[in-house]
Amino acid sequence: MSFRMLRFISIVSVFSLFHSVPVLAQEKNLKQQIQPLAANSLILDIANNQQTMVAVGERGHAFVFNKTWQQVNTPTDALLTKVFFISPLKGWAVGHDATILHTADGGQSWQLQMQSAEIEKPFLDVLFFNEQEGVAVGAYGLFYRTLDGGNTWNSEYHQELLFEEDVAYLEELKAEDEALYLSERSTLLPHFNRIIPVTNNTLLMVGELGLVATSLDKGHTWLKQDFLYEGSLFNAAVVENTAFVMGLRGNVFVSDLQLAEWSKVNLPINSTINAGLRLGEGTLRAVGNGGVIIDITTAGESQLVEQRQGENLVAIAEDSEGNIWVAGNKGLIKLEQK
Numbered sequence: 001m002s003f004r005m006l007r008f009i010s011i012v013s014v015f016s017l018f019h020s021v022p023v024l025a026q027e028k029n030l031k032q033q034i035q036p037l038a039a040n041s042l043i044l045d046i047a048n049n050q051q052t053m054v055a056v057g058e059r060g061h062a063f064v065f066n067k068t069w070q071q072v073n074t075p076t077d078a079l080l081t082k083v084f085f086i087s088p089l090k091g092w093a094v095g096h097d098a099t100i101l102h103t104a105d106g107g108q109s110w111q112l113q114m115q116s117a118e119i120e121k122p123f124l125d126v127l128f129f130n131e132q133e134g135v136a137v138g139a140y141g142l143f144y145r146t147l148d149g150g151n152t153w154n155s156e157y158h159q160e161l162l163f164e165e166d167v168a169y170l171e172e173l174k175a176e177d178e179a180l181y182l183s184e185r186s187t188l189l190p191h192f193n194r195i196i197p198v199t200n201n202t203l204l205m206v207g208e209l210g211l212v213a214t215s216l217d218k219g220h221t222w223l224k225q226d227f228l229y230e231g232s233l234f235n236a237a238v239v240e241n242t243a244f245v246m247g248l249r250g251n252v253f254v255s256d257l258q259l260a261e262w263s264k265v266n267l268p269i270n271s272t273i274n275a276g277l278r279l280g281e282g283t284l285r286a287v288g289n290g291g292v293i294i295d296i297t298t299a300g301e302s303q304l305v306e307q308r309q310g311e312n313l314v315a316i317a318e319d320s321e322g323n324i325w326v327a328g329n330k331g332l333i334k335l336e337q338k
Helices: 003-016 164-176 178-188
Strands: 043-048 053-057 062-066 068-072 080-085 091-095 099-103 111-114 123-128 134-138 143-146 192-197 203-207 212-215 233-239 242-247 252-256 263-265 273-278 283-288 292-297 302-307 313-318 324-328 331-334
Touching (some): 043 313, 053 091, 099 123
Parallel strands (some): 192 233
Antiparallel strands (some): 043 053, 192 203, 324 331
């Protein structure tokens, strides 16, 4: 299969769920965002902020959990893809139109830090190292950094994550046509889907076309691995001393925290795996398309726990009482205890 065809398949896969609902015009009255059935609409992420949980999804919807999910206002109607908390009060959410939101009260209220429809790329993840330093990453190599808590965000271009043939192509193009060079440069990097800390010093980033990269300097520079899989990887997680990466068609791989050697996990079903949650000792509970819920051990053993028909599950989290929640195209759902 050609590089171009692989890239087309990956693009379709990463955006098919995110574009399953129409984009609405910016609402003048933010109170109109509060909708009775919003918690049953498309939800793309849930984060635990050490006190409660916060979820985000379509049309700028955000929710805070207090025995039940309560929707709160946000200053955008852009599709929100990820939410992250560095402390119980301070967090950030990112999404389409290069949107970055910030909360200083645990998700009860949100302020817009960045948004640009002209960029025409979504942020797909956000990570903060402390209350001042953080990065937001997304489609086609979108990468922004802040050093002041999000008051200002600056773009970075990580050429070290290009394919070798693209580096040579850009060098030739730059000498011939500066405008075309800048246009091509903005689309050649793969999608950056997930960025997580693995140890105190190591970051792991995964994405389109088998991207697995590590950084030892808070993402200023990256080392791209020669990974054994060329499809898209949508998420990563750490359980004890084991790292997991997961993606298209049931492709899940495990490694120790050196991240040097990866082994494929044989799953009982070939559904795309979108997210995972550490569940007890040595187990990752993973969720994916087709409503699959699968337990995977650090030893690489797997078991299908449940399959929810008609659902695509993209997020999973645990509340303070030990209840597990999943989210996707049918909204927020508490799993039954088994």
